[in-house]
Amino acid sequence: MAVKPPKRRSERLSRRKSTLINKAYELAELCNIDVALIIRNRQTGRYFTYNSVDLESWPPSKEQIASY
Numbered sequence: 554m555a556v557k558p559p560k561r562r563s564e565r566l567s568r569r570k571s572t573l574i575n576k577a578y579e580l581a582e583l584c585n586i587d588v589a590l591i592i593r594n595r596q597t598g599r600y601f602t603y604n605s606v607d608l609e610s611w612p613p614s615k616e617q618i619a620s621y
Contacts, residue, residue, distance in 0.1 A: 573592065577590045586605075589602075
């Protein structure tokens with residue numbers, strides 16, 4: 554299995570992240586439910602969050618995320 558160049562890999566991650574966020578949005582809208590999503594990049598440690606409602610407690614801090 555060949556290792557993909559970093560640019561191609563980051564582009565793939567970006568597309569998948571976008572698709573996942575779009576699906577979370579659709580799920581919230583079509584099913585009339587609240588959706589909260591956390592995506593963590595294992596290599597960089599960066600977090601991406603999405604929520605379908607405005608909550609004061611969202612997004613959680615990195616410490617709260619790490620404790621899950």
